[in-house]
Amino acid sequence: EVQLVESGGGLVQPGGSLRLSCAASGFTFSSYWMSWVRQAPGKGLEWVANIKQDGSEKYYVDSVKGRFTISRDNAKNSLYLQMNSLRAEDTAVYYCARGGEFDIWGQGTMVTVSS
Amino acid sequence: EIVMTQSPATLSVSPGERATLSCRASQSVGNNLAWYRQKPGQAPRLLIYDASTRATGFPARFSGSGSGTEFTLTISSLQSEDFVVYYCQQYNNWPQTFGQGTKVEIK
Numbered sequence: 001e002v003q004l005v006e007s008g009g010g011l012v013q014p015g016g017s018l019r020l021s022c023a024a025s026g027f028t029f030s031s032y033w034m035s036w037v038r039q040a041p042g043k044g045l046e047w048v049a050n051i052k053q054d055g056s057e058k059y060y061v062d063s064v065k066g067r068f069t070i071s072r073d074n075a076k077n078s079l080y081l082q083m084n085s086l087r088a089e090d091t092a093v094y095y096c097a098r099g100g101e102f103d104i105w106g107q108g109t110m111v112t113v114s115s
Numbered sequence: 116e117i118v119m120t121q122s123p124a125t126l127s128v129s130p131g132e133r134a135t136l137s138c139r140a141s142q143s144v145g146n147n148l149a150w151y152r153q154k155p156g157q158a159p160r161l162l163i164y165d166a167s168t169r170a171t172g173f174p175a176r177f178s179g180s181g182s183g184t185e186f187t188l189t190i191s192s193l194q195s196e197d198f199v200v201y202y203c204q205q206y207n208n209w210p211q212t213f214g215q216g217t218k219v220e221i222k
Contacts, residue, residue: 101149105158
């Protein structure tokens with residue numbers, strides 16, 4: 001079964017850090033661009049970052065540039081999002097998604113930034 | 116950044132009737148347009164890609180059309196599971212951007 005499973009979310013204070021992980025299974029992970037997409041409570045979807053198959057290209061939405069870092073480990077079939085200097089407005093469910101058009105999504109992991 | 120505008124924000128339709136959802140891009144995205152369906156408490160699911168290609172598992176009552184800046188998602192006969200939220204997304208330019216969503220509710 002093709003599957004993405006996120007982990008690593010939680011409650012963090014403003015200015016803190018979290019590292020999200022996304023474990024892929026059931027497909028050749030190294031063949032796909034991968035992305036992180038987030039959804040604030042009661043709001044719409046926002047693409048956050050993506051990474052090329054070999055990790056050589058990475059792109060970010062302006063609001064997270066310099067604070068978030070996307071990475072991947074193809075040997076472990078895993079995608080990561082290192083989030084630093086977290087702000088209240090980063091509070092959201094974070095999804096990992098496969099490809100350019102997001103044909104597979106994980107179930108999401110909740111990140112809450114609050115004091 | 117390309118701005119995606121969906122209309123209407125909420126669409127009230129009776130079961131079995133036809134629903135037409137619109138998505139407009141602030142500049143041309145070619146055919147690089149996807150539609151997603153999101154049920155409450157669940158992740159979005161790809162419904163249409165390349166503007167008109169139905170994703171695996173969705174029946175023929177779902178169809179997508181358009182190119183450039185104007186796109187339409189049509190649901191020919193609404194079933195109970197279709198009364199949820201739909202998002203469009205362009206993947207022609209960085210950053211990839213989503214519309215704000217259309218909620219289809221029971222009339």
